[in-house]
Amino acid sequence: MRTDSFALRHIGPRESNLQSMLDTIGVDSLEQLIYETIPDDIRLKSPLNLPSALSENQYAEHIGKLSAKNKVFKTYIGLGYHQGILPAVIQRNVLENPGWYTAYTPYQAEIAQGRLEALLNFQTMVSDLTGMEIANASLLDESTAAAEAMGLLFAVRDRKQKKNDVNKFFVSEETLPQTIELIKTRANFMGIDLVIGNHKEFDFNEKFFGALVQYPGKHGQIYDYKDFVANCKDADIKVAVAADILSLVKLQAPGELGVDVVVGTTQRFGIPLGYGGPHAAYFATKEAYKRNLPGRIIGVTKDLDDNHALRMALQTREQHIKRDRATSNICTAQVLLAVMAGMYAVYHGPKGLKYIADTVHFSAVTLAEELKKMGIEQLNSAYFDTLKVKADAEKIKTEAEKNEINFYYPDAETVCISLNETTTREDINAILQVFATVSNKNSANIESLVEEEAIPSALKRETEFLTHEVFNMYHSETELMRYIKKLERKDLSLNHSMISLGSCTMKLNAASEMLPLSNPQWGNIHPFVPIEQAEGYQIVLKKLEDQLTEITGFAATSLQPNSGAQGEYAGLMTIRAYHEANGEKHRNICLIPSSAHGTNPASAVMAGMKVVVTKASENGNIDVDDLREKAEKHKDNLAAIMVTYPSTHGVFESAIKEITQIIHDNGGQVYMDGANMNAQVGLTNPGVIGADVCHLNLHKTFAIPHGGGGPGVGPICVAEQLKPFLPGNPLIKTGGDKAIGPISSAPWGSSLVCLISYGYITMLGTKGLQKATEYAILNANYVKERLSEHYKTLYSGERGRAAHEMILDCRPFKENGIEVVDIAKRLIDYGFHAPTVSFPVAGTMMIEPTESESKAELDRFCDALISIKQEILDLENEEDNVLKNAPHTIGMLTANDWKFSYSRQKAAYPLDFVAENKFWPSVRRVDEAYGDRNLMCTCPPIEEYMEV
Known part of the structure; x- marks a missing residue:
């Protein structure tokens, strides 16, 4: 037995089990089984061209050396990303705990009460800080959440607005640049006319249905939006706010202004930067819009004995039911990260968050005052943590990087400095020294923070938050550790038994793949640092792209999409861009088999396509005759087909090459849903099948853990003709020469968890990957x-x-x-x-x-x-x-x-x-209908528990 073989540890059955399993199946060999399963005409003719497998120990050394190539500077770039402090008790007991990271989406509420409670805490935290009535259980990142806000406001237009085709959406130029670009991508095919400008000069006319503003602005200025929101309400224009969640500890809650949606990220609540993710976005709105709220909502209900219980509320919103009528294709949350952010709020409580926010703010005020003493102008009149300094950006950048410091330079005469939870007095002195050196002046050595505020009294928060007892009980490590364990015991995860979910591939998430996530050399890299500071990441991400390109038989890969649904959308958008570049913008018909996952038609609609459903035959396969008929009928406008392979019914359809050829013959491109790639790797691939683009679920086939419903990563792999259109980013060059707009906030999406898939592929190698599939x-x-x-x-x-x-x-x-x-x-x-x-x-x-x-x-x-x-x-x-x-x-x-x-x-x-390893559910069967009739999506007061 080769004890250094990762495949030996990853694959469950032993060699001694093989023959008896084959006998049960009724075949002589594994080769015969594969022959009888996969059509011979799509089998790979040669093995994958990948390096030999590394042992777990070799991989640990390899990934350690690569981590050392990352330069972890003190980074004050901001732009929605801030270094924070992950409490060790949360790192050890949640992030590094398979009881949390191997759980599945809580569809089976009775065995998910622990993470449901943790998510209810998250929703309560978001509702309290934003001042809104209802929040969901997280989205993918701030920029996509802002795009979802635009989509919600478009969907809830009143009858008159819809009749008059009111389709303009205003975006403040103070919004984060990556958010603006992503919203442009989304609006393009939604029939929304985007207007970007200064909110102070906004013309409140009847053609606008909604507006988005940033709070504070991208360069740190805090704006008073009271008049803006009031004028919007008078003009029947709904308002979304993208808000920094830590600033809301000190700033007036947007909900008090009467806004309709508040979005943002909870990354700075103890979540590693990770070169862009994963991080849990938040989305809060009015209860009136609950049925348009994207993602998942956790709600309170009762079980058969009338005991308090939790479950996912309003599940009819799930996209596999709404399909092409869905307003969003969201099917993945960031549950593990939401749990961590919620636990951060539980651990610190309202007083702890006030202390953290005060310290960050006082640090910014102290820095501003010292810069002023040096004669350096700071341009923000009101700010929370970010200063906008007038200075020679190139000279400051040169000196700052000599001292291993990163700022943000929006133009040649501006330096933005965003302080954070980790900023110390020594850090402030180091920043001051950079400016002193460049300006040939002396800087004072500060020994204490100035406890003054740069927030106008009219914008200060007066309302309490996090008043529920859960945020006021667990402030010692002992108490939080026990609380986390109490919740963990209520959940059934992979560390207890098999989770045999079809289409979800709940496979081993090996410890050797997971360990690098705790390394600060990987965790503390901001997504917008100069690319040479992220050499380790660049090597890993490029190698992973090459590995996935080889596995799929395509020409190029983008890792940017941070969920499977995002991958679907990104793949379809590259197809749209390809047709448009060929002068065939009119191609907008997408054929989708009736058995497809519901995110498929939802994604197609978001990409501006019209869905035409094709029939299934009696044996569950695609009806080829019906497909041919519809492809020929729509040949002048056919854009694509979305096909899952093997099918959602668990079958390798022998007609797949005929199907792809029909689409190509009629001018379309073939999108293959990679949900079932676990049956392909090393044996066949989308390129051989005749596809043009596929997304992969790294949280399925490539071992990223589901984390209770996220993180996920959904990269797209494309054929040569689609390569120029891979998604870009406004701040860091990514994608093709004719890149579509960004699909997620960060250039490479959720880079940190891509380390897991890189480890999985690197330690299995060509033979191990094929064996895993077999x-x-x-x-x-x-x-x-x-x-x-x-x-x-x-x-x-x-x-x-x-x-x-x-x-x-x-x-x-x-x-x-x-x-x-x-x-x-x-x-x-x-x-x-x-x-x-x-x-x-x-x-x-x-x-x-x-x-x-x-x-x-x-x-x-x-x-x-x-x-x-x-x-x-x-x-x-x-x-x-x-x-x-x-x-x-x-x-x-x-x-x-x-x-x-x-x-x-x-x-x-x-x-x-069963007696040897009994799992006890904490509640009886939950009452779904009761919870939806009595929707409660925040932590109820103790009296509610008594009543139930």
């Missing part, structure tokens, strides 16, 4: 065959094989009074997270075991499902049974009264293995 297919087909006598697999390939996932038909059990959701909840009693339920077919379960699970774990899972099938057959009472009452809590099992006809043992320990 074992993903092996595990899926093993599960399929073990369950074949008990559950019907809805779709299979032409030779009867599944790809890396399968759909089990649970609809026949309706005759016994059992719904698929009852099976999902009963699995919790066996210690398992339910598979994907009712997608893509209602009444079914989609199972994907991944290559990481051992044969023993697969057997336990199969034994659980077989046992549940027998429980269904043994039912005597349609209501009083183990499935309808599942899951069973410890409170039920230890109560004096047992009101059920079956035994406590059957409820809690249906199979022997």
